[in-house]
Amino acid sequence: xxxxxxxxxxxxxxxxxxxxxxxxxxxxxxxxxxxxxxxxxxxxxxxxxxxxxxxxxxxxxxxxxxxxxxxxxxxxxxxxxxxxxxxxxxxxxxxxxxxxxxxxxxxxxxxxx
Amino acid sequence: xxxxxxxxxxxxxxxxxxxxxxxxxxxxxxxxxxxxxxxxxxxxxxxxxxxxxxxxxxxxxxxxxxxxxxxxxxxxxxxxxxxxxxxxxxxxxxxxxxxxxxxxxxxxxxxxxx
Numbered sequence: 001x002x003x004x005x006x007x008x009x010x011x012x013x014x015x016x017x018x019x020x021x022x023x024x025x026x027x028x029x030x031x032x033x034x035x036x037x038x039x040x041x042x043x044x045x046x047x048x049x050x051x052x053x054x055x056x057x058x059x060x061x062x063x064x065x066x067x068x069x070x071x072x073x074x075x076x077x078x079x080x081x082x083x084x085x086x087x088x089x090x091x092x093x094x095x096x097x098x099x100x101x102x103x104x105x106x107x108x109x110x111x112x113x
Numbered sequence: 114x115x116x117x118x119x120x121x122x123x124x125x126x127x128x129x130x131x132x133x134x135x136x137x138x139x140x141x142x143x144x145x146x147x148x149x150x151x152x153x154x155x156x157x158x159x160x161x162x163x164x165x166x167x168x169x170x171x172x173x174x175x176x177x178x179x180x181x182x183x184x185x186x187x188x189x190x191x192x193x194x195x196x197x198x199x200x201x202x203x204x205x206x207x208x209x210x211x212x213x214x215x216x217x218x219x220x221x222x223x224x225x226x227x
Contacts, residue, residue, distance in 0.1 A: 032213060043117070043203050043218030044156070051213075089156070091216075099144065099207055099214060100169055103156040 002027045004092060006104035013080055013111055021075040021107045023090035030092040033066055033073050038087045038106065047088075048075075080111045116140050119204050119219035126194055127227055134189045134222045136204030144168075145187040146205040146216065147179060156203070162187055194226045 005024045013019050023033070032051045036044035050057045050066045050073070057064045063076040077084050087106040094100040117138045126132055138145060146169070147159040161169035162181040176192045187204060201221040207214040 034215060036216075041220070043205070043220045044216070046215035046217070049213070049215060087154070099146075099216070100158060100161070101216065102158075105154050 002094070002102065004028075004090060004102055004104040006088075006090060006107045008105060008107070010108040010110055013109070015081060015111055015113050017080055019077040019080050019084065019109055019111070021088050021109065023073040023075070023104055025071050025092055028071065028092055029068070029095075032093065033064075034091045034101065035062075035064055035073075035075050036089040036091060036103075038089060044089055044103075077109075080109075082111045082113055085109055085111050117204055117206055117217050117219040119202075119222050121222060122220065123223050123225075125225045125227065128194055128196060130194050131190070131192045132194060132224070133191070134202055134204075134224075136187045136189070136219060138185055138204075138206040138217070140206055140208075140217060142206035142208050142217070143184055144207045144209070144214075145181065145184070146207075147187065147189050148203040148205060148218075150201045150203060150221070152200070160187075160189075191224075194224075196226050199224055199226045 003026045034049045035047045038044040048064045050064045061078045065074045087108045089106040091101040091103045119136045144163045146161045148156050150156045159173050160179040165181045178190045181187045201223050203221045204219040205216040207216050
């Protein structure tokens with residue numbers, strides 16, 4: 001069956017370092033992948049979308065890679081700040097049209113001053 | 114202005130009751146969704162409407178009934194509430210038919226069934 005795996009353990013890093021979060025999937029061939037940020041008590045907020053023919057996408061301090069051979073996406077935050085502390089979710093569309101997104105459980109990032 | 118708004122934010126009720134959650138979006142989007150986030154934080158799609166037409170209907174008990182009076186509103190009615198229905202319910206919207214489009218989420222309704 002189709003599966004999305006994100007590191008369930010929290011990632012603790014020092015301010016100013018680069019945070020790297022991983023999203024692995026199996027039994028999928030998604031046309032695109034999305035990353036969201038979720039703060040406690042709030043809904044997820046869209047960050048980036050990367051298509052299968054794009055190897056890398058950047059937005060300010062964020063960078064996403066998409067390796068369809070490894071079935072993996074990496075999400076990087078450079079020069080991390082305490083305000084980046086949140087849970088980050090990856091999402092993939094199931095086939096069959098429409099935006100039927102399947103979400104990973106998310107990885108909690110804590111950036112310490 | 115809040116783009117996707119849900120009411121109520123918190124809902125505490127007893128087993129067997131019927132309750133509704135309302136959602137409105139002012140983004141002009143054509144597609145709206147209901148997602149459920151359980152205690153393990155997995156977000157699972159329940160329903161989706163495109164221009165008031167039901168397009169995604171996951172394996173959800175028929176005690177859950179979505180209703181879309183117009184494309185800016187998607188409500189969720191739950192009959193005969195059970196303990197296992199306790200979760201956070203998120204409404205979301207996206208442009209067009211949703212393919213390739215990001216989702217815009219509301220801030221959730223935390224439902225507690227006692």
